[in-house]
Amino acid sequence: MGASSNIDQLIQYTALAAKTTRGIADASNVPFFEVASALATAILTIVQSVKSHKEQCTMMVEQIHETLCTIIQLYSTYESDGALPPALLYDIARFVETLQKVYGFVKSQQGLGKIKQLLKHGENVVQLKACQEGLRDSYDRLKIHAVGAAANQMAEIHSDAHKQHEELLALLASHPEITRSDHSSSVAGTVTSLGASFESLAILPASPQIFHGRESELEEILGALMQDSARIAILGTGGMGKTSLATAALQHPDVVAKFTKRFFVPCHSTPTHSDLVSNIASYLGVAVGPNLARKVVRHLSYGPLTLLVLDNFETPWEASSSRAGVEEFLSLLTDIPQITMRGAERPDRVKWTRPFLQPLRPLDDDAALKTFLDIADDNLEERTVRELLDLTGGLPLAVNLIANVVSYEGCDTTLERWKTERTRVLSDGYDKKSSLDISIMLSFTGTRMTHDAQALLSILSLLPDGLADAELLQSHLPIPNVLAAKATLLRTALAYVGQNHRLLVLVPVREHVRAAHPPPAEHKLLLRRYLHELMYLWRQFRVLPSAEIVAQLAANLGNINVMFADGLQEDPPDIIATLKSIVVLSGFTRVYTSTPSPLMPLAQAQLARFPDDPVCGTYFIDRFFASWNNRIPDPDAQIAQANRYFERARDEEKAKWYNALAAYYSTQGNNLDESVRYRRMVLSLTGPSDDLTKSRQQAMTGLANAMCSLGKQAEGRIRAQEAQQLAEMLGDVLAQAQAISSEARCCLSLGAFQDAARLCFGARDLLRVCGLAGTDVELRLKNFLAEIHLLKTEFPEARAMHAELAHTRMGTSAVFDQLNLALVDTLLGAAPAAVRQNLDVARHQFATAVGSPQGVLLCDAVGACLMLREGDAPGACALFEALFAKMRS
The missing domain is CATH 3.40.50.300 (P-loop containing nucleotide triphosphate hydrolases)
Known part of the structure; x- marks a missing residue:
C-alpha cells in the first residue's frame, strides 16, 4: 500500500485482521493471540485521533496489518498439527511486546500541544524508533516462519495491504473453522494444574x-x-x-x-x-x-x-x-x-474394605483362549494356539501382544520366533516375567513393526506422560513419518491413546523397552531441545496470559523430570541448556505446585563445575528472587559466592542481581534498609540497553514499595510515578500497571482512599484494554480495592472480593487471601471456629511452605483481634505485647 492509500481503509483492513485473531483465540486458546488482538484494536482506536506523527503512525498500522495477516496464515497452516511450534509462539510473543510499545507511544501522543511535543521530542524519537524497529523485526522473523511453511502449503506472502486483505477474506471463506468456537487445537489436550475448566x-x-x-x-x-x-x-x-x-x-x-x-x-x-x-x-x-x-x-x-x-x-x-x-x-x-x-501392594494407614480383594492371578485357559481369539483369527489350529497360550503364562498383556503378532504373522511363525527368543534370554529358567518380556520382544521385532515405529517406541519408553501429536511433529525426531509410526504402535497394541489424547505406553512395556532398546543419545537430545524451548518460552513471557503454555508444561512434567535428569548424566552437549531449564523449571513448579523442582539438588551439584558460566548468575538471581516462597538455608554463604561471580559480570547482570538481593532483604532477609540500598545501587548503573532500563524501572517500583513500608509514603509515591514514566517509555503495560499499584499502595497508606481507588481502576482499565485482564498484576489491584473497602469499614464488599481472590490466586498470595478472610470475618462477627480454621491454615502455610515469619506474626495479630472481640482482653493484650516484642527483636 502506497503513501496515498486511504488511512480509513487501512484501519478497516487491520480491524478485520485483529477481529480474526481474536476469533482464533476464542476458538482455539492459542497463546498471545487475544492480547495481540486487543492491543491492535486499542492502537487503531487511538490512531484515528492522533494529530502528531500521523505519517509514522499510518506506516506502523500498515506493518501491524501485514504481521497479523502473516500470523493468521501461519495459524491456518499449523493448526492441523494441533498447536503452533514454540519457536513461532516466541516470535508472536515478541510481536505482542512491540505492540505494547506502539500502544504506549500512540497513547502518549493524544492531546499533545505543540509546546509539549517540542518538550518531548527527544523522548518521542527514541520511542518511535524502538516501535518501528520492533515491528520490522517481528515481521521479518514471522516471514521466515512463513517461508518455511510455504514449502508445505502456505501461499506467497504479499506486502500489498489490499492483496493481503483479499487473501485474508479468501482464507476465512475456505477455512471458517479456524474461528469456530467448537474448534480446538490445544497441544496438551487439557492437562494442567491451573484450577480453571479442565x-x-x-x-x-x-x-x-x-x-x-x-x-x-x-x-x-x-x-x-x-x-x-x-x-x-x-x-x-x-x-x-x-x-x-x-x-x-x-x-x-x-x-x-x-x-x-x-x-x-x-x-x-x-x-x-x-x-x-x-x-x-x-x-x-x-x-x-x-x-x-x-x-x-x-x-x-x-x-x-x-x-x-x-x-x-x-x-x-x-x-x-x-x-x-x-x-x-x-x-x-x-x-x-x-x-x-x-x-502391586496394599499401602498402610488406610482402612481397606474387607474381605480384601485377592491379588489378580493369570487368566485360566478358557479365558486366555477367548481373549486370544477375539484379537486373532478364529480359523487357527487349536493345538498351536494352546501351545502359544501356555507360553504366555496366562498374563493378559502377554496374551494381547501375542494375539496381535499372530493376527499378522500366523501361529507357526510366531511359535518359532518365541522359541528362538526364549533360548536367547532365559538363562535363569522360565518364569512369568520372562513370558511377558518375550511377548514384548516378539511384538517389537515383528514383521509389522517398522524401524520408525521401533525408534518411536524407544523414545516413548522414557516418557511417562507420553506425547501429543503436535509434540511428535514439532520435536523434530529423525523419524520420517512419525504419525505412521504411531499408527503402527497402536495396531500392535504396544501403545495406546490416553483420555487426554496423548500417545502412551503401558508401564511394563516401557520398562522392558527402556532396558532392552534404549533410545540413542541423538533422539534424547532433540526431544530435550524441544522441552528447553517450551521452558524458555514460559520464562520469557510468563507475565503475559499463557495458560496454554502452562497446560503443555504441566502435561509434560513427568517427561521433563526424566529427560532433564538424563541430561545431567555423562556430560551431554546440552548440559548448560539443561541446567538453565532446571532453574526455570524450579520457578514453574514453585508457582504451580508450591514446591521447588526435585531436580534442583542434582543441578546444584553440577553448577559447581561451571563457576564462570552465565548459568550460575541465572541460578543465583532466580534463587534470591524466589526467597519469598522458597527459603534459602545458607543465605550469607550463597551471597558471598554469588558476589564473586557478579564482580566480573556486565552491568545488565549486576542490576538483576541487585534487584534479586533487594527482593531477598525485603522478605526473608527482613532488612528493608538493605533492600533500599540495593535498589539504589541499580539506579546508579547507567546505560542505554533495554535490559538495564527494565532493571532500573523494577528498582524504582521496588523502592516505592520499600518507602511505603518505611513510612515514607510521599517519597514512595514520587518513585512510583517515575517508575510509571519509565515503563511507559519502555512500552511495558504490565510494568506500568504494577508501578501504578505501588502508587495506590502509598495513597492507601496515607489514607487517600479516593486517589488509591482512582489509580486502581485506571490501571485495571489499562490492562483490560490491552487484553491483560486476569494477570497477577490485575489481581493485585483487586486486592488493593478490597483493602480500600476494608479500611472504609465496607466489610461485606471487602469479604466478597477477598473470597473471590482466594479462589483465583495461588501460592503465597492465596495464603494472604486466607488471612484476609479471617480478619474480615472477625470484624463481621463470624463464628470463632470458622475464623480460627482460616487462621490455622494460613499460619501453617506461612510457617512451612511460604517460610514467612512476618506472615506468622500477622496471623497472631488477627488471632489477638479475635480474642479481643470475644471479650478476652487480658489474653489479647498479652498476645499483642508478645508480637511487639518479636517485631522489635
Missing part, C-alpha cells in the same frame, strides 16, 4: 471391549462398591490386567447409577507425594495453591457421591522417599465415600 481431563476410559476371566473379581468389586465407604485395592504384577478390571468396574451400569461423579486418575508420571496431590487436583478441577491435599479432600468430601480410581498408584507409593507422605495423604481420604487403587 472438563476433558475427566473423560473416562472406555470399558474394555475384550474382557474375559475376571467375572468373579468384578462381581466382588461391584459388591464392595455398593456398600458405604468402600476402599478397594486391586493388586497384581505388571501386565495382569488391573487397569482393565478397574475400568470395567468404573463403567458398569450399577456404578454409573450410584455415583454422581467418577474419576480415573493415572499416576504413572507422579513420582512424588506433591506430584500425586497436584495431579489429582488437576483431574478434579481444584485450583492449585497452599494446603492442596486438604483442598482435594474437602472438594471430594463436600461434593456429590464420587468414585475415585487411582491407576498405577504404585509409582508414587513405592518410592521410599515419598511413601510416608503418600500414605498420609491416603489417610486423609478416609472420609471420602469411595476410592479404588490398583498396584
Whole structure:
C-alpha cells in the first residue's frame, strides 16, 4: 500500500485482521493471540485521533496489518498439527511486546500541544524508533516462519495491504473453522494444574471391549462398591490386567447409577507425594495453591457421591522417599465415600474394605483362549494356539501382544520366533516375567513393526506422560513419518491413546523397552531441545496470559523430570541448556505446585563445575528472587559466592542481581534498609540497553514499595510515578500497571482512599484494554480495592472480593487471601471456629511452605483481634505485647 492509500481503509483492513485473531483465540486458546488482538484494536482506536506523527503512525498500522495477516496464515497452516511450534509462539510473543510499545507511544501522543511535543521530542524519537524497529523485526522473523511453511502449503506472502486483505477474506471463506468456537487445537489436550475448566481431563476410559476371566473379581468389586465407604485395592504384577478390571468396574451400569461423579486418575508420571496431590487436583478441577491435599479432600468430601480410581498408584507409593507422605495423604481420604487403587501392594494407614480383594492371578485357559481369539483369527489350529497360550503364562498383556503378532504373522511363525527368543534370554529358567518380556520382544521385532515405529517406541519408553501429536511433529525426531509410526504402535497394541489424547505406553512395556532398546543419545537430545524451548518460552513471557503454555508444561512434567535428569548424566552437549531449564523449571513448579523442582539438588551439584558460566548468575538471581516462597538455608554463604561471580559480570547482570538481593532483604532477609540500598545501587548503573532500563524501572517500583513500608509514603509515591514514566517509555503495560499499584499502595497508606481507588481502576482499565485482564498484576489491584473497602469499614464488599481472590490466586498470595478472610470475618462477627480454621491454615502455610515469619506474626495479630472481640482482653493484650516484642527483636 502506497503513501496515498486511504488511512480509513487501512484501519478497516487491520480491524478485520485483529477481529480474526481474536476469533482464533476464542476458538482455539492459542497463546498471545487475544492480547495481540486487543492491543491492535486499542492502537487503531487511538490512531484515528492522533494529530502528531500521523505519517509514522499510518506506516506502523500498515506493518501491524501485514504481521497479523502473516500470523493468521501461519495459524491456518499449523493448526492441523494441533498447536503452533514454540519457536513461532516466541516470535508472536515478541510481536505482542512491540505492540505494547506502539500502544504506549500512540497513547502518549493524544492531546499533545505543540509546546509539549517540542518538550518531548527527544523522548518521542527514541520511542518511535524502538516501535518501528520492533515491528520490522517481528515481521521479518514471522516471514521466515512463513517461508518455511510455504514449502508445505502456505501461499506467497504479499506486502500489498489490499492483496493481503483479499487473501485474508479468501482464507476465512475456505477455512471458517479456524474461528469456530467448537474448534480446538490445544497441544496438551487439557492437562494442567491451573484450577480453571479442565472438563476433558475427566473423560473416562472406555470399558474394555475384550474382557474375559475376571467375572468373579468384578462381581466382588461391584459388591464392595455398593456398600458405604468402600476402599478397594486391586493388586497384581505388571501386565495382569488391573487397569482393565478397574475400568470395567468404573463403567458398569450399577456404578454409573450410584455415583454422581467418577474419576480415573493415572499416576504413572507422579513420582512424588506433591506430584500425586497436584495431579489429582488437576483431574478434579481444584485450583492449585497452599494446603492442596486438604483442598482435594474437602472438594471430594463436600461434593456429590464420587468414585475415585487411582491407576498405577504404585509409582508414587513405592518410592521410599515419598511413601510416608503418600500414605498420609491416603489417610486423609478416609472420609471420602469411595476410592479404588490398583498396584502391586496394599499401602498402610488406610482402612481397606474387607474381605480384601485377592491379588489378580493369570487368566485360566478358557479365558486366555477367548481373549486370544477375539484379537486373532478364529480359523487357527487349536493345538498351536494352546501351545502359544501356555507360553504366555496366562498374563493378559502377554496374551494381547501375542494375539496381535499372530493376527499378522500366523501361529507357526510366531511359535518359532518365541522359541528362538526364549533360548536367547532365559538363562535363569522360565518364569512369568520372562513370558511377558518375550511377548514384548516378539511384538517389537515383528514383521509389522517398522524401524520408525521401533525408534518411536524407544523414545516413548522414557516418557511417562507420553506425547501429543503436535509434540511428535514439532520435536523434530529423525523419524520420517512419525504419525505412521504411531499408527503402527497402536495396531500392535504396544501403545495406546490416553483420555487426554496423548500417545502412551503401558508401564511394563516401557520398562522392558527402556532396558532392552534404549533410545540413542541423538533422539534424547532433540526431544530435550524441544522441552528447553517450551521452558524458555514460559520464562520469557510468563507475565503475559499463557495458560496454554502452562497446560503443555504441566502435561509434560513427568517427561521433563526424566529427560532433564538424563541430561545431567555423562556430560551431554546440552548440559548448560539443561541446567538453565532446571532453574526455570524450579520457578514453574514453585508457582504451580508450591514446591521447588526435585531436580534442583542434582543441578546444584553440577553448577559447581561451571563457576564462570552465565548459568550460575541465572541460578543465583532466580534463587534470591524466589526467597519469598522458597527459603534459602545458607543465605550469607550463597551471597558471598554469588558476589564473586557478579564482580566480573556486565552491568545488565549486576542490576538483576541487585534487584534479586533487594527482593531477598525485603522478605526473608527482613532488612528493608538493605533492600533500599540495593535498589539504589541499580539506579546508579547507567546505560542505554533495554535490559538495564527494565532493571532500573523494577528498582524504582521496588523502592516505592520499600518507602511505603518505611513510612515514607510521599517519597514512595514520587518513585512510583517515575517508575510509571519509565515503563511507559519502555512500552511495558504490565510494568506500568504494577508501578501504578505501588502508587495506590502509598495513597492507601496515607489514607487517600479516593486517589488509591482512582489509580486502581485506571490501571485495571489499562490492562483490560490491552487484553491483560486476569494477570497477577490485575489481581493485585483487586486486592488493593478490597483493602480500600476494608479500611472504609465496607466489610461485606471487602469479604466478597477477598473470597473471590482466594479462589483465583495461588501460592503465597492465596495464603494472604486466607488471612484476609479471617480478619474480615472477625470484624463481621463470624463464628470463632470458622475464623480460627482460616487462621490455622494460613499460619501453617506461612510457617512451612511460604517460610514467612512476618506472615506468622500477622496471623497472631488477627488471632489477638479475635480474642479481643470475644471479650478476652487480658489474653489479647498479652498476645499483642508478645508480637511487639518479636517485631522489635
